[in-house]
Amino acid sequence: MQQLSIRPVTVLSKTPAVAKPDNRETIEAGLQAHDKSLFIKDGWIRDPYIVTSPEGEYYLTGTTPLNDEDWVNTDPYNLGLGDYSCVGWKAHIWKSKDLIDWQPVENAFSLKDGIWAKTHPESFEETDPSKWLLWAPEIHWTGDRWALVHTSPFPHSGANLSLSNGAEPVGPWENPMGEKIARRHDPSLFNDDDGSWWLIWGATQIAKLKPDFSGFEGEPIKIGPSGDTKNMGHEGCLIMKIDGKYVLFGTGWSTGLMRRGTYNLYYAVADKITGPYSERKFVGRFLGHGTPFKTKDGNWWCTAFYNGNVPPLEKEGIENENLIFTAASINQRGTTIVPLDVFTDDDGELIIRAKVSEYATPGPDEAQKFDE
Template identity: 30%
Template sequence: MKPSTSQLRILFDYPLRDTSICLGGDGYYYVTGTTGFPDWWAVTGDIQIWKSLDLQTWTPVITEPRKRSTVWSIDRDGTWQKPIGLRDGAPFRPLWAPEIHYLKGTYWLTYSIPRLGNGLLKSVSGHAEGPYVDHILSDSPVSLYIDASLFEDEDGKVYFLCDNGKIARMNDEMTALAEPFRLLSPSNAEHVGFEGTFLFKAHGLYHLAGADFIDGDYHCFVASSEHLYGPYSDRYLAIPHGGHNMFFQDKIGQWWSTFFGNNENAPIRERPSILRVEFDEHLRIRPQEG
C-alpha cells in the first residue's frame, strides 16, 4: 500500500528528487535535493536551497533571479568536480542527492557526482545561504561511492554514510575519515537498500534507512539497532514508494519523512513532499494516518 495523496504534503511545485530537510538553528526549515529536470542524468551541477518557518510556505534562500536559489555550483565554484565524461555517448556529469545538515553551529551539504566522487561543503558564514567551501576532497575514500549523508551521534561524533549502508567516523575537524568504511547490514538482507542511505536515532534506537527497487517500485526500507555498528534487525518496508528519503523532527517533536516519487506507481512524481510518520509498538516506522 502506498501513502495516499491526502497523507502527502507537496511543499512546492518544482521538479526535485532525493528531498532532504533539516531544521536550522534559526528556526527555519531548509530543503534541498537533486535538480536538473528534465534530464537528471545529463550535465547539471547546482545545489539549490529553499526555506520555511512552518513547512508550508517556502521561499528561496537566494532571491536573485539568475541564481535560482543556487548556493553552490560546479561551474562557478567547483574544482575537481568540473570534468565532464560520457555515458552512452552523451555528456555526463550530474550532481545527485545533495543533503543539508545543521551540525556544530553551521550548515553542511553532502553531494555525489557519479564517477568523480562525494563532496562535503561547509557554510563559512553559519547561514544556510553560504558561502560554502569544500571541506573534504575527492581523493579520500568517500570518492568511491554515491549518495553521501552525515549523522551526528549524541556524543558529538560525526559519521559519513554513503552508498548501500557504508559508514565511517570522521575526524573532529570533519576534514577526513578517521576509520575505514564498514557496511551496516540488516539481519535478513545484504543491505538495507542499494542506495540512499540515511541514519538517525529515535526512541533509543539507531534507524538505518535505504532505498531499493521491488518489482519496479522504489521503496524506503529501514532496519534498527541498539548500537551504532549493529547488529541491525531485519529490514522492513517503512515508506512504500518513498525511496531515497530521509527523516526529521519538526519544532514540536513530530517525526516526518521526505518523499519525491520516483516511478509511475508513486502517488506523486518528482515533487518535494513530506508525510508524518509514527513508530508502532515494535518501534517500526510507518506513515501516520490522517
C-alpha cells in the first residue's frame, strides 16, 4: 500500500490494512441493543448521509470516488483533499432494508445532470474529468419525488438543487433554481411543519424556498449559536425539528484549527428557525459531518466516517488522548453508525449526545468548555 495521499507517514513502517465491516450478527445485535458503534459498510466515503424512504428503506449517499477499487489497495486512507484527492463526480447512492445489505442505485446522479454542465459546458470541456469533484450530496423526499443537493468546486464552482422525476432518486433530473442556486458550501434542505422548505448552507445561512423550488422567497438569514462559541464550526450544517425544537447541527475541528484535533459534531437549539439559538453544545467526538437519523424502531443514530491525517486510532483509552497535533479519528474507512441519546430533560432542555464513551467524551484537545 502507498502512503496516505502521497504524504509521508513518519511513525509507521507501512499503512495498515483496511478493516472489514462488522458481520451480520454483530450489526443485528447492535441495532437492537443500541449501545455501541457499528461499522456497517466499507468503501471510501466522507460526509455519509442516511435517510429513510416512504417505503421504509434506508438510502445512503456521500462524497465518494468514481470507483473505490482504484484506491482500496493503493491509497486507502486518502484524505479526499488537495491534488491527490480520490473524490469523483458522481453521487453514488445505495439502499438497504436492514442497514446491512446494500444495493447500489444505478445511474443516480452526476455533475452532468446539474445546472452548470448545461449553462457552462466550456468549464467541463476544458477541465480533465479527473479534476471534477462532487461533494456532500444529500437526498430529501418532497412528497412525490426526491430533491438532491450538493456542492462542487470543479469544474465549475457551484452547488446544485435537482429534482428526480419520480419515486426513485434517479434521472432525468430537473434543476428548478437554475443558476440561482449559485455557490453554496455544503447545502442541506429542511422541511418545516407548515410545509415550507428551507435551504441551509455554510456555517450558517438559511433561506426560505419557493414552493416549486424555483428560487428564494426572501433574503438569506445568518443564524448560529449564542455564547462564547458563536460559530457552529465551518461546514456540514443541517437543521432538524426534534421535540418541538429547531436543532441546528454543525461541524468543526476540536481545536478550532483546520485539520488539528478531531472532527466533531455540535448543535444549538431554538424555538424559531431564525433563532435565537442556544449556546453551542456537544453531540460527539469523531462525528463531524455525520447525519443523525432514526431507525424503524425509533432509536437515534449518527453516521460517522474516517477523517484523519494518520490511519484510524485504537478506541481504548482515546477519551484521554490529546490529539491536538494532527487530524485523527477512530472511525474505520467506510460508514459507521453511532448510537445517540436524544431526549428532553426535566428542565425542558433538549439533550443530544453519543451514548458510547469514546464518542461522547470531549477530548483534551477540545477548545470549548462545556457545562456537564
